[in-house]
Amino acid sequence: MDLFEYADRKETDERERYEELCRVVRRNNELYYAKATPEITDAEYDRLYREIEEIEARHPEYKTAESPTQRVGNDLTEGFAKIKHPTPMLSIDDVFEHKPAPGHETDEELTDFYERLCQALGDDEPHVVVEPKIDGCAVTLMYREGKLAYAATRGDGSVGDDITANVRTIKSVPQQLPPGAPNTLEVRGEIYMPSAEFDALNAQRDAEGLPAFANPRNATAGSIKLLDTAEVARRPLRFLAHGMGAYNGEPLHNMDDYERLLTDMQIPYNKPILHARGADEVRAVVKEMDRIRHDLGFGTDGAVIKLNDFARRDELGATARAPRWAAAFKYLPEQKETKLLGITVQVGRTGVLTPVAELQPTLISGSTVSRATLHNQDEIARKDIRIGDTVLIEKAGEIIPSVVKVIEAKRTAEAQPYSLPDAVGGVCPSCGAPISQEEGQVAWRCTNFACPAQAVTRTSYFCSRTALDIENLGGVVAEALVNTGLIHTPLELFRLTREELGTLNLGTSEEPRRFGEKNAAKAVDSLEKARMLPLERWITAFGISSIGSVTAREVAKYHRDLLELADSDYLRTLVKLENDISDYNRLNPESRANKGKEKADLESRRAELLDGIRQTAAPYTARGYLSTEPDGRNKLRLVNPIGSVSCRKLLAYWESAAGQHVLTALRELGINPVSDCYVENMSSETQGTLTGLTFVLTGSLSIPRDEMERRIAAAGGKAAGSVTKKTNYLVAGEGGGSKRDKAVKLNIPIIDEATLLRMMQPTDEP
Ligand code: IVH
Numbered sequence: 001m002d003l004f005e006y007a008d009r010k011e012t013d014e015r016e017r018y019e020e021l022c023r024v025v026r027r028n029n030e031l032y033y034a035k036a037t038p039e040i041t042d043a044e045y046d047r048l049y050r051e052i053e054e055i056e057a058r059h060p061e062y063k064t065a066e067s068p069t070q071r072v073g074n075d076l077t078e079g080f081a082k083i084k085h086p087t088p089m090l091s092i093d094d095v096f097e098h099k100p101a102p103g104h105e106t107d108e109e110l111t112d113f114y115e116r117l118c119q120a121l122g123d124d125e126p127h128v129v130v131e132p133k134i135d136g137c138a139v140t141l142m143y144r145e146g147k148l149a150y151a152a153t154r155g156d157g158s159v160g161d162d163i164t165a166n167v168r169t170i171k172s173v174p175q176q177l178p179p180g181a182p183n184t185l186e187v188r189g190e191i192y193m194p195s196a197e198f199d200a201l202n203a204q205r206d207a208e209g210l211p212a213f214a215n216p217r218n219a220t221a222g223s224i225k226l227l228d229t230a231e232v233a234r235r236p237l238r239f240l241a242h243g244m245g246a247y248n249g250e251p252l253h254n255m256d257d258y259e260r261l262l263t264d265m266q267i268p269y270n271k272p273i274l275h276a277r278g279a280d281e282v283r284a285v286v287k288e289m290d291r292i293r294h295d296l297g298f299g300t301d302g303a304v305i306k307l308n309d310f311a312r313r314d315e316l317g318a319t320a321r322a323p324r325w326a327a328a329f330k331y332l333p334e335q336k337e338t339k340l341l342g343i344t345v346q347v348g349r350t351g352v353l354t355p356v357a358e359l360q361p362t363l364i365s366g367s368t369v370s371r372a373t374l375h376n377q378d379e380i381a382r383k384d385i386r387i388g389d390t391v392l393i394e395k396a397g398e399i400i401p402s403v404v405k406v407i408e409a410k411r412t413a414e415a416q417p418y419s420l421p422d423a424v425g426g427v428c429p430s431c432g433a434p435i436s437q438e439e440g441q442v443a444w445r446c447t448n449f450a451c452p453a454q455a456v457t458r459t460s461y462f463c464s465r466t467a468l469d470i471e472n473l474g475g476v477v478a479e480a481l482v483n484t485g486l487i488h489t490p491l492e493l494f495r496l497t498r499e500e501l502g503t504l505n506l507g508t509s510e511e512p513r514r515f516g517e518k519n520a521a522k523a524v525d526s527l528e529k530a531r532m533l534p535l536e537r538w539i540t541a542f543g544i545s546s547i548g549s550v551t552a553r554e555v556a557k558y559h560r561d562l563l564e565l566a567d568s569d570y571l572r573t574l575v576k577l578e579n580d581i582s583d584y585n586r587l588n589p590e591s592r593a594n595k596g597k598e599k600a601d602l603e604s605r606r607a608e609l610l611d612g613i614r615q616t617a618a619p620y621t622a623r624g625y626l627s628t629e630p631d632g633r634n635k636l637r638l639v640n641p642i643g644s645v646s647c648r649k650l651l652a653y654w655e656s657a658a659g660q661h662v663l664t665a666l667r668e669l670g671i672n673p674v675s676d677c678y679v680e681n682m683s684s685e686t687q688g689t690l691t692g693l694t695f696v697l698t699g700s701l702s703i704p705r706d707e708m709e710r711r712i713a714a715a716g717g718k719a720a721g722s723v724t725k726k727t728n729y730l731v732a733g734e735g736g737g738s739k740r741d742k743a744v745k746l747n748i749p750i751i752d753e754a755t756l757l758r759m760m761q762p763t764d765e766p
């Protein structure tokens with residue numbers, strides 16, 4: 001019997017989820033660090049980041065140097081000179097406080113961290129210091145011969161933005177150190193804005209009709225990147241030191257030495273510094289810090305625990321992202337009860353409609369809160385939140401608070417249930433287009449590609465590196481283009497002139513900042529080049545939900561160009577096969593669901609379906625992704641290389657207004673991207689030398705991995721991501737760990753690159 005099986009599906013799902021998570025985290029890194037306009041709360045960010053770490057623990061092979069876990073956030077901004085850091089400016093690994101649960105300590109992650117320190121050092125009670133974690137912006141101050149040589153942001157960790165002129169306006173940063181200063185002293189620390197001054201600044205902006213800053217961190221990040229130093233001087237910025245970079249002076253052995261040096265140099269150090277030895281003391285001191293931190297007068301988002309002894313720090317070293325000798329403990333957010341007065345709806349920058357709670361104003365973690373996110377309709381239903389309820393809210397980090405739960409005991413008869421689609425009358429509150437809820441997803445979205453609320457995000461994603469990689473068109477520029485009405489959709493970028501772009505104002509009317517001729521010329525050049533980029537990059541750029549760069553590449557293998565994809569027989573066939581196969585499986589006379597039904601009838605309907613399935617599948621079986629192995633349970637399965645959800649999403653996209661808009665616009669622009677990985681010889685007649693064989697690649701090869709995969713596919717074979725029973729060969733280059741172990745365990749032959757290349761050659765035996 002012909003049976004089709006798709007073994008790697010689950011893994012593909014996880015991989016897609018992984019790519020998606022990385023994308024969201026990367027985008028929010030950019031929003032947070034470079035633009036100071038985060039879209040999600042710190043707690044949400046932490047959750048996504050954790051999930052990436054978990055997937056990477058299960059699948060170390062997914063991890064690349066580009067993974068957010070391998071990099072520090074990036075604040076680099078156009079318009080600033082760049083400075084190379086003498087030693088990398090790293091991030092810190094987080095450990096979280098947990099809600100009380102039976103059998104678990106709320107601070108067990110902290111204990112685990114301390115135990116790791118003990119083990120690594122072979123010491124039961126290493127001496128650590130605990131400091132407040134300032135919620136500000138990382139900065140480094142370089143003093144040479146006692147003079148402030150420069151100040152720079154963290155940037156991407158190895159190169160930062162030169163913000164010397166701005167930092168010179170901050171009074172707590174000395175320009176000249178007292179006599180006896182070390183030859184070289186690089187002080188690392190945080191620029192922040194005290195809470196009271198932040199409130200005053202916002203009140204003043206309000207009076208002047210300027211938009212308020214969301215929180216002190218955003219206000220700080222925006223201020224240190226202003227081009228007008230006189231305005232920076234008016235912003236209430238402060239500096240506190242918390243670390244050290246390059247150093248050339250009297251030897252320093254520990255935190256006491258460093259603190260003494262900075263005190264002598266009149267550089268303010270972040271305080272209090274609490275000392276602890278042994279796990280119990282560490283936990284007590286971290287609790288103590290939670291009591292102290294609310295009275296410091298500035299926002300904190302945790303406590304930092306560091307080894308005291310510098311030689312021991314060096315001994316432990318760092319990963320690419322963070323030192324092994326430090327951790328940031330993130331306290332659980334503060335919670336408060338208040339009344340839900342109403343629910344409004346915001347259209348987010350990705351088209352998601354978010355319900356927002358309008359609350360009775362209440363003071364929490366030092367600021368007054370009157371709105372909170374309700375996430376989505378499912379969340380409202382799940383928590384049974386009704387207008388008029390008393391709710392428990394919490395504030396994680398300094399951004400938007402969220403509603404934790406309803407205090408049921410306080411519910412009154414007037415409480416009104418709420419439904420988002422009903423409340424907005426089924427249309428987007430921003431543009432009036434219909435809204436829809438995608439299968440399996442909780443969010444309601446605006447379906448309009450040209451919805452003004454989405455234009456900025458779509459444009460910056462369209463120009464991002466994985467998409468069309470348009471030089472100089474980052475988030476700030478996209479925002480200015482949309483706000484000034486120069487573009488409404490990403491494809492309108494192709495109609496911009498150099499002059500329009502060059503004179504674009506990236507600042508405000510009070511603080512203008514021109515995009516500039518040179519930048520404009522580069523952007524226009526790379527837009528010109530983008531016209532010729534391969535199909536997969538364009539598919540990625542459209543930002544179709546669940547179609548990331550990995551799926552886009554797979555899709556491009558089966559379509560010659562965009563026009564073929566937009567009217568794809570292939571996708572329709574896959575979906576038809578899947579539907580028929582699911583009907584076929586459902587009619588199984590042996591299944592319990594069919595008890596009592598006429599067996600002969602079931603068999604005959606089944607035979608009919610099978611016939612159809614065989615005929616439809618015939619042209620594709622030779623493509624090497626339709627397996628013909630029985631699975632023993634009288635069931636059929638389809639090998640769908642693109643994935644069921646992706647196939648359906650793509651078909652729906654081309655039928656949607658958004659897809660139609662893209663096709664029309666591209667036709668008018670004369671752009672029809674062509675696939676550069678279309679596998680010509682996958683037609684039913686051609687049998688390659690590798691037809692029917694599945695390969696997994698590991699370790700480093702002499703040519704790029706995707707090129708090797710292309711060659712395997714061109715020879716009729718399949719390249720899979722992970723070793724399973726279905727793998728025929730593991731191709732191992734230099735290195736390669738877990739896949740090799742798995743292949744040995746499953747008795748799968750391991751070959752080298754040369755052997756694979758030989759196998760690709762046509763045999764010339766008679
Ligand atoms: S120590 C190698 N101590 O938090 C990095 N960092 O989330 C060691 N931060 O990049 C940094 N308060 O900019 C340290 N008391 C403190 C801190 C602190 C805030 C910042 C710092 C770091 C970021 C990581």
